[in-house]
Amino acid sequence: MNRRQTRLFAIGSTALATIVFVGLTIDSHRQFPELTNADTITPAVTRGKDVWHEYNCINCHTLFGEGAYYAPDLTKIAQHRGEPYLTAFLKDPSQFYDEQRHRRLMPNQDLDDEEIASLIAFFEWVANVDNQGWPPRPILVAGSSIPGTSMTLAQQDASGPGSTDETLPPGSRPVSEEDDPVALGDALFNSATPTCSACHSIAPGVNLAGPSLAGIASRAEQIIGSEEYQGDADSVEAYIRESIVAPSAYLFPGEMYSANGTSFMPTTYAESLTSEQVDQLVAYLSTFK
Amino acid sequence: MRYKSQSVAYWYFAVAMALFGLQLVFGLLSAAKYLGPDPLLYILPFDVTKVIHTNLLIVWVLTGFMGATYWMVPDESRTELYSTRLAYIQLGLWTAMGVTAIIGYLFRYGTGNKLLEQPLPHKIVIVICMLIFLYNIGMTIKKSGRFTTTEGVLLLGLASAAVLYIPALLHYENYTVSIYYRWWTIHLWVEGVWEMIQGGFLAYLLIRLSGADREVMDKWLYVIVGLVFIAGILGTAHHYYWVGVPSYWLPIGGFFSALEPVALVGMAMYAYYAMRRSGLAHPNNLALHWTIGSAVFTLFGAGLLGFAHTFPSVNKWTHGTLITAMHGHAAFYGAYAMIIMAMITYALPSLTRGRSEDSNSLGYWAFWLQLAGMFGMTLSFATAGIGQVYLERILGLGYLDTQLKIQIHFLMLVATGSIFAVGVGLFIYDFFRLPPRLSVDRDDPALSTQAVR
Incomplete structure (x- = not known):
């Protein structure tokens, strides 16, 4: 191949990939409302998303498996734990986990009731997004699906x-x-x-x-x-x-x-x-x- | 240094090195928190140290890219820079942006959007800096009338990096859609246009260091760019699998992600053949170490370790575990940190006084300690990640209980991270130990050894 042909290859393959990518993006937008239940994005859900961002949650936790790996994934947390538990946890995480035993503890974020309720509404929305069935089996925060394996x-x-x-x-x-x-x-x-x-x-x-x-x-x-x-x-x-x-x-x-x-x-x-x-x-x- | 204005690169490199050092401080702090309990829980919690660690990486790597470009373009176009004043204004603005962003993060002033945490005013300053930079470089090339392929690829990479930052400035109501466009910036940077930038620097260094034939290098460069984009653009899909997109992204991501290493194999081959063909005639052997090292470590960290977990059926289990951290550290270091250190090592004898081109043993210690340390860190994340995948994702042991069972790997991470930090410390010390040279003078070693091609 001479220089001109290699240049054509570079430009051609980039253009082709870009066209396909943009086409798929347009189609994805067509499907987003259904996949993400966009009609259930209430003001509370949006507010919860803002709370999630404001408190920098993603730099410890993951959502849809994206974020940091220092704290548990929260994609399905609203399906695993009910609102009374999540509210009580967010009020004071140290009531539920011991830093000496787990070597890690979520610092109390001093969230007010409105912030907590919105955050839980956001988690509810996240848990119901059609995300190809991920995670394939529940990710537990603590304990174990198989009794005994979490024991010393x-x-x-x-x-x-x-x-x-x-x-x-x-x-x-x-x-x-x-x-x-x-x-x-x-x-x-x-x-x-x-x-x-x-x-x-x-x-x-x-x-x-x-x-x-x-x-x-x-x-x-x-x-x-x-x-x-x-x-x-x-x-x-x-x-x-x-x-x-x-x-x-x-x-x-x-x-x-x-x-x-x-x-x-x-x-x-x-x-x-x-x-x-x-x-x-x-x-x-x-x-x- | 053949052009006086190239000396602006020194100040860019100096800022990059200082921020690199700071990045490691926050990296080690974050790693130590994995061992816990954390005495700084309410002073400097993990989310703060981690956001500073990743943002410093982005800022210092971009600073390094800019410095290296200001060094390379006069050399390639055989002219002084269009405006050194603009270059200094840009550096001042950029550094102020970086430093205030970091201070802001200490007080949780940020968007909380992974890797795009920069607040809007900072994002706007980033765009302004990029525009000043591209204008300055563009005018330099226009003035000289000499535009090489290497420059073309580099410039196109830098310009696309600026364009791809635009989706990051917009607001999305739907969290899934916001993730979708976040990867347009992050993925298409690191697995697309930044690889173009790396390829451009690599070609420049190989031409200068090993005397490789420019015609051959240009062809290789085009082929690599073609391969990067044909795989990289659709490879964005591997970030989409589980975030709420249509199911066709899974096979597309699996197929094109599998192609992504091909370009990196090409890059490593081209570096190796260039070295084999022309031998090691250039006295700055250390710069060649960094250059070849970057090509090889990219193949390992980005290519092999990326491929290890991008198939949907594998990623289903490994997604969101320390496996990602394994790949991330090795890939960023090999592709971007190492290519900048290659450019710095190549330029440093000209940019500082009293430094010979025959590299000193301090430089070799810095190179090998960093490599050993980063390899060890990669293995620590890998072993921790594999343990996590089996215990937490497959057996169903709780997250916290799993983390307790893989503590030993975090000890290993802190130990190997410390070795890496010593290597980086030596590199930074070596950089700053001699005063800068700010003019073109006769005792510049580069003037006698650097053939003009």
Whole structure:
């Protein structure tokens, strides 16, 4: 190739790529309103976007996987956590995470109520954008989809203090109808929607979004015997059942679990689980003495 | 230095070096925060150190490009610059813009839009500086009547960089659309027009240092530019996969991103053949190290490590993890930091007094410590990123728990980052240890060794 031909190649390929790119851009604009639900971009969403920018959130977090890698991705956060939790978190992140334990903590941004509400509206919009199904599996902030993997080596040691056979990774063996209700409850603990094990660990001391359920039976006895308890349960089994179907009947202490008298736990189990299934879960959980 | 006005390059390089040093301070601070807990949580949180780290990079690299252009154009067009006064005014404005932007970031005065955090007044000053710069260079070439291919590619690259900054000045109501156009600036800069600029400098250095034939270099340069754009423009798609665009961007991104390394292979080959063909006759061997080093490290950092995670089926898992940081550090360093240090190393014996062209051992230490440090940093990010992808994205361990399990890689990052910082420190010390030469005089070593081609 001589000099002229190489120059033609440079100009030609650039021009061609540019034309295709501009064409695809025009077509993308045609599709943006539908893909991004542009009709749901309310003033609150726009305001939330401005809050997101104003507080430089993107230089720690990612949104659509874009940003900095120092803090969790927030693309689907509004689907994972409800508004009461997100509000309480944004009011004071240190209530939920410990800098000594996680070695990292979000500084309190001193957001006011209006800013928080707008930011959550923006996250709601982001979570519903059609983005080719990314992320392929949920990105959790803390804890684990697979119980046990978030534990330390000492906690994983089956012979360690506080261990029972039940702390072995559940779901490790298949269950059938003939199985003991406890085994069925065990399987249900990891398969109900939303799955219990996403928020509750059964390992002692491992508190995730919800408190650890290790030792729940003994704890239930103390709770129903105490004066603070306002619920209707008169037995350990009844207490656990009540906790599943009416989570706010008794609020477990700690600002990370509830706010304004409402538990952060989903209230959908009363409808999504059959009475028989709740029995199985109760059977399973009441084994944790 | 054959033209007195080339000495403006010294001041551009001096500002670039000072900002480079500052960039590392904020880089190391950010890296240390990965180890935590952070005693500066409420004084200098991560978002502030990180935004300063990346913005200093952009500012110093552009300062270096401008300085290197002011050095190269008189040489290529065989004339004095059109106006040194304009060049100094431009540098003053530019530096004031950069410094006030950094101070503003300390107080969260910025747009909060990744890499385009510059507030609007600063963005306008950036555009004004670019226009002064292009006018000055354009008039210099017009005055001389001699316009080489190398200059043409360089100028077109710089002019396109200015044009592509325009989408960054606009406001978008829809966050997805705003991301879409952010990449017109960022991606088309670093994987498009900046590569043209790098190619232009590379060709200039190879012609001067290895005596490569200009005709051959010009042809290579055109082929490389063609390859950069045919892959780079549509390769923008690899930033679009998961932000809310139509699905056809996935296969387009996968295919054209896979082509992106081809241009970089071409660039490395052309640098290597130029060196092989004409040997190492030029006494400034260190400048040749930086030149070839830049071409090779670009192939590694931008080409290979970029390719490692741009296929949609891979990127689905690696997107938004430290894998991106791995690629980003190696690519920017190889392609842009190294080519500027190559230009500086080539020009420095002429720009300072009492420096021989036979490069000193300090310069070699700076080169190898930087290379070792950056390679180590790349490996640290890579190992941390691979761990993160498997634990967090594939196994579903929480983000915070995953970060705890990959702490050892952050220790490695701080250690190798410190080695890199020592290398950069030596380079900066070597730059400033001798006084500048501000006139053309007889003891300039370049006048005796630099053949006019």
